[in-house]
Amino acid sequence: MKKAIIDLQHLAKNFGDQTVLKDINLTVNTGEIVGLIGPSGAGKSTVIKVALGMEVADGGSAKVFDTALPNRQLLGRIGYMAQTDALYDSLSGRENLKFYGLMKGIAKADMEAAVQHVAEVVDLTDYLDKRVAGYSGGMMRRLSLAIALLGDPDLLILDEPTVGIDPALRRQIWAELGRLRDEGRSILITTHVMDEAELVDRVALLLDGKVMAFDEPGVLKYEYGVNSIEDVFLKAEGVE
Amino acid sequence: MRTIAIMNRVLKELFRDKRTLALMFVAPILVMLLMSVIFNTNSSTDVSVGTIGVTKSLNSEIDGIKHVSVKKYDTKTAANKALKDEKIDAIIKKNGNNYHLIYANTDSTKTAAVKMAFSNALTTTSVNKLKSALKKSTTATVKLQAQIQAIQKQQAAASTKGAATSTKATATNQSTKSSGQTTPKITNTYVYGDKNTGYFAKMLPILMGFFVFFFVFLISGMALLKERTTGTLDRLLATPVKRSSIVFGYMLSYGILAVMQTIVIVLTTVWLLGIEVVGSMASVVVINLLLALVALAFGILLSTFANSEFQMMQFIPLVVVPQIFFSGLIPLDSMASWIKGISYIIPLKYSGDAVAAIITRGTSLMDLGFDIGMLLLFLVVLTTLNIVGLRRYRKV
Numbered sequence: 200m201k202k203a204i205i206d207l208q209h210l211a212k213n214f215g216d217q218t219v220l221k222d223i224n225l226t227v228n229t230g231e232i233v234g235l236i237g238p239s240g241a242g243k244s245t246v247i248k249v250a251l252g253m254e255v256a257d258g259g260s261a262k263v264f265d266t267a268l269p270n271r272q273l274l275g276r277i278g279y280m281a282q283t284d285a286l287y288d289s290l291s292g293r294e295n296l297k298f299y300g301l302m303k304g305i306a307k308a309d310m311e312a313a314v315q316h317v318a319e320v321v322d323l324t325d326y327l328d329k330r331v332a333g334y335s336g337g338m339m340r341r342l343s344l345a346i347a348l349l350g351d352p353d354l355l356i357l358d359e360p361t362v363g364i365d366p367a368l369r370r371q372i373w374a375e376l377g378r379l380r381d382e383g384r385s386i387l388i389t390t391h392v393m394d395e396a397e398l399v400d401r402v403a404l405l406l407d408g409k410v411m412a413f414d415e416p417g418v419l420k421y422e423y424g425v426n427s428i429e430d431v432f433l434k435a436e437g438v439e
Numbered sequence: 440m441r442t443i444a445i446m447n448r449v450l451k452e453l454f455r456d457k458r459t460l461a462l463m464f465v466a467p468i469l470v471m472l473l474m475s476v477i478f479n480t481n482s483s484t485d486v487s488v489g490t491i492g493v494t495k496s497l498n499s500e501i502d503g504i505k506h507v508s509v510k511k512y513d514t515k516t517a518a519n520k521a522l523k524d525e526k527i528d529a530i531i532k533k534n535g536n537n538y539h540l541i542y543a544n545t546d547s548t549k550t551a552a553v554k555m556a557f558s559n560a561l562t563t564t565s566v567n568k569l570k571s572a573l574k575k576s577t578t579a580t581v582k583l584q585a586q587i588q589a590i591q592k593q594q595a596a597a598s599t600k601g602a603a604t605s606t607k608a609t610a611t612n613q614s615t616k617s618s619g620q621t622t623p624k625i626t627n628t629y630v631y632g633d634k635n636t637g638y639f640a641k642m643l644p645i646l647m648g649f650f651v652f653f654f655v656f657l658i659s660g661m662a663l664l665k666e667r668t669t670g671t672l673d674r675l676l677a678t679p680v681k682r683s684s685i686v687f688g689y690m691l692s693y694g695i696l697a698v699m700q701t702i703v704i705v706l707t708t709v710w711l712l713g714i715e716v717v718g719s720m721a722s723v724v725v726i727n728l729l730l731a732l733v734a735l736a737f738g739i740l741l742s743t744f745a746n747s748e749f750q751m752m753q754f755i756p757l758v759v760v761p762q763i764f765f766s767g768l769i770p771l772d773s774m775a776s777w778i779k780g781i782s783y784i785i786p787l788k789y790s791g792d793a794v795a796a797i798i799t800r801g802t803s804l805m806d807l808g809f810d811i812g813m814l815l816l817f818l819v820v821l822t823t824l825n826i827v828g829l830r831r832y833r834k835v
Contacts, residue, residue, distance in 0.1 A: 251677055253833045269835040271679050279677040283670035287448065289455040294448075301444040302678040346674075 201228045204264060204354050204385040205250055211258030212245055219245045221408040223259070227354070227385045232376060234396045235389040236432060237405030243389045244282070246405070247358055250387065251279060263354065275304050278352035282359050284339040286331045292318070292342050293327040299346045317345040320375055337368050344372065348379075355379065355386045361395065373398055393429035402428060404435050411435045441680050445688025446695075449662065453696060459658060463700055467650040468707045474646075486549045488556070489518040489527040493538075496567065500560035501531075507556045522630070529553040537624040544629040554627075561623070643714055644794035645766045647704050648787050651697055651727045652734040653759055659693050660738030660751050667742070667832075676833040683826045689739065690732055690822070697731030698724060717801035723794055725804060729814040730790040736821030737786075743828055762787040767795075789813045 203226045210223035219242045227233045235243050248254040249261050252269030261268040264276060286295050296314045305313050318324045321341040331339065340363065347355060355376075361369045373395070376386055380400070388399065396402050396416060403413040412419055412435060416428055423431045454460065487508045490498055502509040510527060512518040518530045522541065528549045530541040540557065542550045666672040675685065701724045708714045716723065741758065745751040765778075766787035782788050793810035796802035804811065 251833075252835055253673070253676065255834045269833075271681070271835040273679075274677055275679040277677070279674065281670050281674055281677075285670035285674040287452060287671060289452045290448070294451065298444060298448050299674070299678065302441060302675060302680045304679055 201231075203228055203262075205233075205387060206262040206265075207246070207250070207259070208261075209259035210246075210249060210256050210261055212242075212249060212254065213257050219408055220249075220256075223405075223408070223410055225403055225410060225413065227387050229385055230380055230383045231401065232380050232386040232388060232399045234399035234402040235387065235405060236391075236393070236396050236402060236428070238436070241405045242408050243405055244358065247356055247387070247389065250356060251277065275350070276353050278347035278349065278355045280343055280347035280355075280357045280360050282362065284343045286339055286342060286346075288332040289330060291328050291330050292323055292334070295331060295342060296327075296346060296349065300349050303350045305350050313349055317348045320348060321345045322371070336363055337365060340364050341368070341372075344375075353384055355384060355388075357386065357388045359389055359391060361390065361392060369395075393427065393432060396428040396432075404432060406435060441684045442688045442691065445680075445685060446691040449689060449692035450695065452662075453658075453692065463654045463658065463696070464703050466654075467700070467704050468711075470650075471646075471704070471707050472711060474712070486528045486552045486556070487526070488553055489521055489530045491515060491518055491530065491532040493531055493533045494564070497560055497564045500563050501556055504556045504559060506552065531557060537626065539626045539628065541628045542630065550629070557625075642768060643708060643712075644798055645763070645768050645787065645791040647701070647708065647723075648727060648730050648790040648794060649763060649766070650704055651701055651731050652762060652787055652790075653755075654700065655693055655697055655731045655734040656738040656741075656759060657751070657755070658738075659689060659735045660742040660745070660754070661748060663689070663739050664742040664745055664748065664751055668747075672832060676829070682829040682833065685829065686736075686739070686822060686825045690735055693735045694728060694732055697735075698728055701727035701731070714798070716798050718797035718803065719801075722797045722804045722807075726790050726793045726797070726807075726811070726814075729811065729818065730786060733786045733814055733817045733821065736818060736825055739825050740821055740828065743831070761785070766791045786814060786817050 205225065205227040207223050207225040210220055210225075211218070212220040223242075223246060225233070225235075225246065235246060237243050245254065249256050249268065250263060251274065252263075252271070255269055263270075263273055266273055287298070290298070293314060296317065297310060300310050300313055301307075314327075315324070318327055321344055323338065323341055323345060326334070326338060331342065334342065340360070344357075344360060347357065361372060364372070376388070377398075380386060388395075390396060399416065401414060402416050402419060404411040404419075412422070412431070414422070419431050420426065420428065423434050425431055425434060485506045485508070487510060488501060489510050489512050490501070491512050491514070493511075498509050498511065501507055510521070512521065512530075515530075515532065518527070518532070519541075521527045522530055522543055525543070528543050530539075532539040532541070538557075538561075540553070542553060544550045663672070666675070672685075676682075704727075705716070705720055705723055709716055709720075737758070741754050742751060745754070761781075762785055765782040765785040767782070768791075789810040793802075793807045793814075796807060796810075797804075
């Protein structure tokens, strides 16, 4: 039943002399949320870039949907949300959604329904015809998530989706992610917020370009003999 | 399909940015208008002309023309010295029936003014001469008629005498004719440059291209930079869109904008400045469209080397300003050959040459194969570099 959607094995990546990723082993299965945590500069964004095929690994193998990366066509099945909102300010929410929808290859006939659906998910239906420049920070974040959800992708890759979002909205987004997971989709998410790491199915601790630990949050806490993922993180980092 | 979607989006963004749009369309008109005012003022500059051995009537005729004053010189040396000292702008020297004109030509508008004044004065004096000659011949005819009447009265008596008078009258007529019809030969000499040094005529096609190049370069470069810094480029590349679709989408949208801008600029110059376009306006638009696409490709390419809008601005003195210097606005003939060599890699040179040929000589596009070919070469090379360059952001 469990099938690896993202399968990274012994992944290595250098930028010039700098080794960013040394030995990354990471899998994301169907119907699973995998959290990627680690300090700034640990290589979280690089892992995501490799998984999207924007960067090519220097060593090891990277496969998504059983296809070796990089592969342009695969991107149509992946919903990606970057750290920045990446929206066109002078366009309305609807125009943003339609544009990215066309880029993803959604047929014109299905566009209206697709836009309507994702707008409902993130609760932006009433603001779709307003220009993004007039949106609040939270609304922009929601629109950005809506764009990632366009076209019902089987795999979602979210780079810090809840940065700068108020608690109520954060809870709402996590509820939506949980619902998507239950539909059988796979989600890879990076986060800085440690209590969010408690909400994922499996958490990967990234440190110095290596996956230090990769298991269910409960198992990790037990293994490290601590009460929270934050403590696991600190212990792994050797701060204590 | 995706290319069209990108084109639509870029155009939508552009048309909602009213200020930038105004800059693209109003700024060139404003500058052109300013120039037209400045150049009109220039054309009524006061010029002074030195004359050597020119008839009194011609002298006073030239002196009588507005903004033109005459100084008489006895020797050529004195006149030459005055010309060198910039006391006079031109010398008119009479050699028998012919005229030799020497222009300082440091200011082409002054040269044009002297030429105009001289030819006007010459026409007026020759018309005057003609008039007086006509008067003479009319008087002669009246005399002749009187004589004929007298002859008719004394017909029988003095038949041989009448024949002699009529021969005399005919001779007078003939001499009038000959002095009125011989046009004096005019030789023109230029101290600086040549007769083609019409500054504004030369400047216009280059200036037109410059506006197109400058604005498209800057705005497209900024647009792609913004796309990169806000993360939309990354996000765009996280969809199955082809890299070439992005580049072509940008080219299409800015191509449309450039066509509109060129039409506005061409119409402005034709109507506002009254510049005569000998060739077809469509050809001018085609050349400028090509130039705009080159500018666009240039802007996109260089935007990858800039990290902020300010760094993009830094390319203006480095990339845009030299374009003007090497575009042919300043004659390159007298420059060192290595400097001339630089001009071959300046796109504005080719568009300037081509548009100048269309505007002043009415050359058709078919005969501008070299210039068009060079612009196309620029375009293909830069576009390829851009498509390959996007690999930096996505490896497929």
